[in-house]
Every structure is written in structure tokens, then in C-alpha cells.
Amino acid sequence: MSLFFGLALAAALQAPPPGILVERRLAESVPLRVGDTVRVRALASGATPRPFVVEGVFERPADPSRIARNEYEVRFHLPDLEEVLGTRDRVDRFAVVLSPGASPDSAARWIEGLAFGTRAYGSRALADRTSATFRVVSRFHRAIGIVTILASAIFLLCVMIIRVDERKRDMGMLRLVGVSRGTVFRSIVLEAIGITVAGSAAGAGLGIVIAQVVNAYYARYYDTTLRFALVTPRIVVLAALLGLGLGAVAGALAAWRVVNVPPQRLGER
Amino acid sequence: MASSLRALFRRRSRTLLALAGIGISAALLLDMTMLASGLTESFGELLGAKGYALRVTPKGILPFDSDATIRDAAATARRIASVPGVAGVAPALGAQLYPVTGDSAREPVFATGIDPRGQMLYRVLRGREPGPGEVVVSEPMARDDRLRPGSVVSLASGLDVSLGRPRGTRRYVVSGVAEFLYDYAGEHSVALPLGEVQRAIGRDNQVSLFGVSAAEGVDPGALAARIGRVVPEVSVYSTAELLRETSRRLSYFRQMATILGSVALTVTALLVATIITIGVRERFGEIATLRAIGIARERILLGVVAEGLTLALLGCALGLPLGLWMARRLDRILLSFPGLPSKVTFFTFDPGRVAFALAVVVAVGAVAGCVPGLGAVRSPLGQALREEAE
Numbered sequence: 001m002s003l004f005f006g007l008a009l010a011a012a013l014q015a016p017p018p019g020i021l022v023e024r025r026l027a028e029s030v031p032l033r034v035g036d037t038v039r040v041r042a043l044a045s046g047a048t049p050r051p052f053v054v055e056g057v058f059e060r061p062a063d064p065s066r067i068a069r070n071e072y073e074v075r076f077h078l079p080d081l082e083e084v085l086g087t088r089d090r091v092d093r094f095a096v097v098l099s100p101g102a103s104p105d106s107a108a109r110w111i112e113g114l115a116f117g118t119r120a121y122g123s124r125a126l127a128d129r130t131s132a133t134f135r136v137v138s139r140f141h142r143a144i145g146i147v148t149i150l151a152s153a154i155f156l157l158c159v160m161i162i163r164v165d166e167r168k169r170d171m172g173m174l175r176l177v178g179v180s181r182g183t184v185f186r187s188i189v190l191e192a193i194g195i196t197v198a199g200s201a202a203g204a205g206l207g208i209v210i211a212q213v214v215n216a217y218y219a220r221y222y223d224t225t226l227r228f229a230l231v232t233p234r235i236v237v238l239a240a241l242l243g244l245g246l247g248a249v250a251g252a253l254a255a256w257r258v259v260n261v262p263p264q265r266l267g268e269r
Numbered sequence: 270m271a272s273s274l275r276a277l278f279r280r281r282s283r284t285l286l287a288l289a290g291i292g293i294s295a296a297l298l299l300d301m302t303m304l305a306s307g308l309t310e311s312f313g314e315l316l317g318a319k320g321y322a323l324r325v326t327p328k329g330i331l332p333f334d335s336d337a338t339i340r341d342a343a344a345t346a347r348r349i350a351s352v353p354g355v356a357g358v359a360p361a362l363g364a365q366l367y368p369v370t371g372d373s374a375r376e377p378v379f380a381t382g383i384d385p386r387g388q389m390l391y392r393v394l395r396g397r398e399p400g401p402g403e404v405v406v407s408e409p410m411a412r413d414d415r416l417r418p419g420s421v422v423s424l425a426s427g428l429d430v431s432l433g434r435p436r437g438t439r440r441y442v443v444s445g446v447a448e449f450l451y452d453y454a455g456e457h458s459v460a461l462p463l464g465e466v467q468r469a470i471g472r473d474n475q476v477s478l479f480g481v482s483a484a485e486g487v488d489p490g491a492l493a494a495r496i497g498r499v500v501p502e503v504s505v506y507s508t509a510e511l512l513r514e515t516s517r518r519l520s521y522f523r524q525m526a527t528i529l530g531s532v533a534l535t536v537t538a539l540l541v542a543t544i545i546t547i548g549v550r551e552r553f554g555e556i557a558t559l560r561a562i563g564i565a566r567e568r569i570l571l572g573v574v575a576e577g578l579t580l581a582l583l584g585c586a587l588g589l590p591l592g593l594w595m596a597r598r599l600d601r602i603l604l605s606f607p608g609l610p611s612k613v614t615f616f617t618f619d620p621g622r623v624a625f626a627l628a629v630v631v632a633v634g635a636v637a638g639c640v641p642g643l644g645a646v647r648s649p650l651g652q653a654l655r656e657e658a659e
Contacts (some may be wrong), residue, residue: 140602182428
């Protein structure tokens with residue numbers, strides 16, 4: 001019996017250090033490779049650092065909720081982390097896999113009823129809670145977008161009025177030789193739509209280029225695979241439709257000023 | 270110059286539209302200027318609100334960023350207090366306690382153990398600082414739970430997971446209602462004497478952090494370094510360092526503010542340049558005639574630049590109130606960030622910065638007016654007169 005305990009003690013003493021996984025950014029920063037031994041202790045404790053062997057290097061999931069702090073991460077086996085922290089039988093959270101067909105909400109309520117003081121969330125509810133920050137950012141972007149659209153609309157209207165003013169004499173001549181008001185009106189609106197379609201196409205192209213620059217910049221800045229700017233087909237279609245609408249309205253307003261003036265007066269300086 | 274300005278207002282609708290465009294661009298630039306440094310400055314004011322310029326935390330950890338605590342807190346506080354230049358040391362221990370009604374516990378509240386003689390977390394609005402067996406509650410909690418000085422609250426330190434019963438319940442008398450500086454809107458918080466919280470959560474002689482106030486005339490940065498040398502097992506952050514960290518975490522907003530501010534400036538330049546270019550082209554003959562009768566080129570150029578300047582100035586006058594209104598609306602959106610202290614603001618009105626931003630808009634307007642003006646005064650006079658005659 002004493003021999004058995006002696007062997008067990010010797011085996012425990014000679015046991016290799018436990019393993020950890022190290023995040024790729026940390027591994028590159030230190031640098032660390034698989035097989036290296038690192039010594040770890042909890043920052044707040046005065047305990048002696050414990051050795052761990054790097055068993056692997058992992059890439060952190062592209063999670064926007066962690067990008068602001070952007071801290072390095074390592075993964076321990078739970079008992080090893082408890083040992084380092086000096087805590088026992090404590091976890092922050094559990095992930096639960098449900099049987100096929102089980103309702104996440106019912107399971108969550110059942111767990112909360114079983115373990116008082118806990119909170120259980122379905123993955124959708126959890127995503128909804130953790131994305132609250134991004135909903136705020138999204139609302140902010142939308143507000144800025146509205147201001148930008150307003151400024152663009154005014155700019156477009158200004159350009160159309162200037163263009164029409166420049167060609168008042170030509171319009172007057174056209175009207176005098178019998179071209180109808182409707183034709184002049186339509187030609188101005190079509191011109192405005194043409195300008196906005198060309199502008200929208202150029203804007204979409206510029207947007208794609210800027211999105212790539214933004215993503216490249218932030219990928220480097222945060223060392224992440226997250227993409228910060230996306231130009232989706234939906235956004236392009238929305239921008240094109242907005243451009244068309246704004247162009248038509250700006251053209252109509254500019255044209256209205258011309259077709260309501262007698263052709264004789266259009267030639268006046 | 271007067272004739273140039275008259276020309277500007279001859280085309281009223283065009284000028285008004287241009288002014289509206291410049292006004293919106295100036296407002297956007299103004300907001301982005303206020304946003305770029307707003308939250309950091311506002312957070313800085315909050316950090317220094319109670320006069321504690323330094324935060325001493327467990328090694329490598331930002332204030333209340335984790336559950337880690339400073340052990341042997343009483344001795345550590347004494348060592349910090351012994352550092353020359355330290356005027357006061359305020360301990361704080363964060364915990365979660367459960368308000369108890371009858372046999373059941375409610376949503377946990379954030380509880381802080383403090384030293385009532387010197388604390389940095391709240392301002393008492395009604396009542397007084399807590400003594401033994403007493404608690405100060407946040408205003409939202411007092412409002413929602415109908416508490417006032419003299420009321421009694423039961424707080425539990427934990428929950429029995431299998432039975433759902435609160436554990437370690439104790440009754441406290443509300444000594445005061447306070448404005449908690451770092452709480453988000455509507456947050457329920459309580460503050461109790463440090464010893465009460467340490468006993469309740471079983472963390473005797475531990476604190477989450479110390480606030481340290483510097484004696485008058487002492488540089489907080491230098492004091493932080495001195496404390497770091499005397500107590501090497503902790504981290505010492507000056508307000509400036511905490512602001513740098515906040516600024517790093519909010520770098521996305523600063524960068525976005527820079528990009529949008531640049532876009533706003535470009536739009537302003539384009540608008541002014543378009544309006545002035547067209548205006549100058551329309552008055553090409555008039556300008557050529559003025560040159561032909563001997564008016565100096567500089568005077569003509571000055572007139573054209575004055576047009577751009579006037580447009581930009583009037584646009585700024587429109588943009589200032591619009592920008593302030595927009596800042597309030599945008600601030601309301603951004604302040605709905607979860608967990609953000611309700612006392613901070615994303616947009617801070619700094620007269621110097623605002624004046625600089627508007628001055629940039631005006632300068633851009635003047636430069637944008639300069640380009641077509643130079644074109645008009647440099648064109649060959651004979652050709653300009655002939656073109657006008659045709």
C-alpha cells in the first residue's frame with residue numbers, strides 16, 4: 001500500500017505540466033510556439049507561477065463585442081484555471097447543447113427554475129443581448145446617414161438649379177420654336193436622373209474601394225478578421241434607388257422654375 | 270466687393286440652397302469635432318469629480334474590470350497614505366447583493382463597500398453617509414422601491430441555488446439617498462461601510478481599488494510613480510492614464526469623427542467652389558469690363574473671395590445651432606449604450622475647438638472662392654470681352 005502511494009506521488013511529481021492553448025496574436029507577440037513552457041499566475045494573487053505547456057495556437061472567433069478591449073486570450077482546462085485562481089467549483093457560465101427539437105426557451109425556463117439565481121438564454125436571445133452595443137452604433141450610423149443624404153440632396157438640387165439657370169436661354173429658344181413645356185420638363189428631370197445614376201454608380205465604386213481600405217486598416221489596427229464595412233447588394237440597390245428618387249425630385253424642382261416662366265423672359269439676363 | 274456680394278444675393282434660391290448645404294456640412298463638422306474628444310473629456314471630469322486623481326487597483330487590472338481584489342487592504346492603505354503627497358485614500362469593494370422581499374430575492378444590485386469618511390463614488394442628495402448597519406441607496410432604487418432615509422432594506426449576499434432562498438440576509442437602515450456618479454441610467458446601487466460588504470461576501474481585508482487624492486500642488490503622474498515604487502504589487506492609474514485607456518477603447522469613434530469631419534469639409538469646399546465658379550462664369554463679362562476700365566486684379570479677386578467667405582460665414586451661422594441640436598439628438602442615441610455611466614456625454618462643447626472647426630470651414634470657403642477668382646482675373650482680357658460680346 002505504501003509502495004502504491006509512493007509511486008503515485010513520484011508519478012505526480014514527474015507529471016508533465018498541464019497544457020494551454022494560446023491565442024495567435026499572443027503567440028506572435030511573445031513569441032510562443034507549440035511545445036514551449038510558460039509560467040502563469042493570477043495577476044491579483046501572490047502565488048508562485050505554475051508552468052504550462054503550449055499545446056496549440058488558436059484564432060479568436062471574430063466577435064465584435066470583444067473588439068474594444070481586444071485583450072489577449074489563453075484557454076486552460078477548467079481544473080487548471082481553478083488551481084491558478086485559487087477558486088473551487090466556480091464557473092462563469094455553462095453552454096448547454098439541447099436535444100434535437102427541444103425548445104431553447106422552455107429549456108432556459110426549466111434551468112432557471114431548477115438552479116435559482118441563474119439566468120439561461122437561448123442563443124438568439126443571447127445574441128440579441130450582446131448585440132445591444134451594435135444596435136446603438138447602427139442607430140448612430142443611420143442618423144449620420146440621414147444627415148449625409150440631406151446634405152447630398154441639397155447639393156444635388158443646387159447643382160441642378162445652376163445647370164438649368166445656365167441654360168435658360170436655350171430653354172427659352174426651345175420653347176419659342178414650339179417644344180412643349182412637358183418635353184422641357186422631362187428632359188431636365190431625365191438629365192438630373194442621369195447625373196444621379198452616374199453619381200450613384202461612382203459612389204458605389206468609391207464605397208467598395210473605401211470599404212476595402214477601412215477593413216484593411218481595422219484588420220491591421222485590431223489584428224482581427226472582423227470586417228467593419230460591408231457594401232452589400234442591398235446597400236447598393238438602396239443607394240441607387242435613393243439617388244434615383246433624389247435626382248427625380250431635384251430635377252422636377254429645378255424644371256418647375258423654368259417651365260413656369262414665359263419663354264420670352266427666359267432670355268433675360 | 271459690394272458688387273460681388275450683391276451678385277451673391279441676386280440669385281436668392283441658389284444662394285439659400287448653398288447656405289443650407291454649407292450649414293449642414295458645418296453642423297456635421299462641428300458634431301464630429303465635439304464627438305472626437307467629448308466622451309474622454311466628460312469621463313475625465315467624472316473621474317476627478319470627487320477630487321480623487323489616482324486609482325490603485327490589483328496589478329494589471331483597470332478599475333472594476335474584474336473580480337480581482339487587493340489583499341491585506343488595511344496595510345496597503347497605510348503604505349499608500351505614507352507616500353509623500355498623498356492627501357487621502359478611499360477604499361472601495363464591489364459586490365453583488367440581492368434585495369430581499371419576504372422569502373424571495375430580487376434582481377441583484379451593485380453594492381460598494383466604502384469608507385464613509387472619504388469616498389469617491391456618490392454624492393449624498395438626502396440624508397447622510399452610512400454608519401454601521403446602514404446603507405445609502407441610489408436615486409433610481411429609492412424611487413422604484415419607495416425608499417427614503419429611515420426605511421429598512423434587506424440585502425442577501427447570495428442565493429441557495431437549489432432552493433432559491435436568499436442566503437446571508439441582513440437588514441439595513443437607509444441613511445441616505447445618493448447620486449451614484451458611475452451608474453448607468455436607472456441602475457439600482459447601494460453603498461455600505463466597507464467592513465459590512467467584506468463580511469457579507471467573505472472577503473475580509475480586501476478591496477477592489479483605492480481612490481487616492483493628491484495634496485495641493487502635487488503632480489498626480491509623479492505621485493502615481495511614487496506609489497508604484499512603494500507598493501509594487503498594485504497598479505496605479507492617474508486620471509490621464511485612465512483617459513488614455515478610455516480613448517484607446519473609443520478609438521473607433523475618434524477615427525469615424527475624423528473621417529466624417531473630412532467628408533463634411535470636402536462637401537463644404539465643393540459647394541462653395543461650385544456656387545462661386547458658376548457665379549464668376551456668369552459675371553465673366555462684368556469682371557472683364559471692370560478689368561478693362563482699370564480696376565486692379567487684386568480688388569476683383571478680393572470681391573470673389575469675399576463671396577466665398579460670406580457664404581461660408583453665413584453657413585457657419587446656420588450650422589452652429591443646427592450642430593448643437595444634432596449633437597443633443599446623437600448624444601441621446603449614443604448614451605443608450607449598455608452599462609455607460611449616465612453622467613457622461615459623447616459631445617462636449619469646447620468653445621476653442623468649436624471656434625477652430627468653424628474657422629476651418631470659413632477658410633475652406635475663402636480658398637474655394639479663390640480658385641475661380643484667380644481663373645477670372647488671369648484669363649486674357651481681350652478674349653474675355655469678345656466671349657461676352659458673342
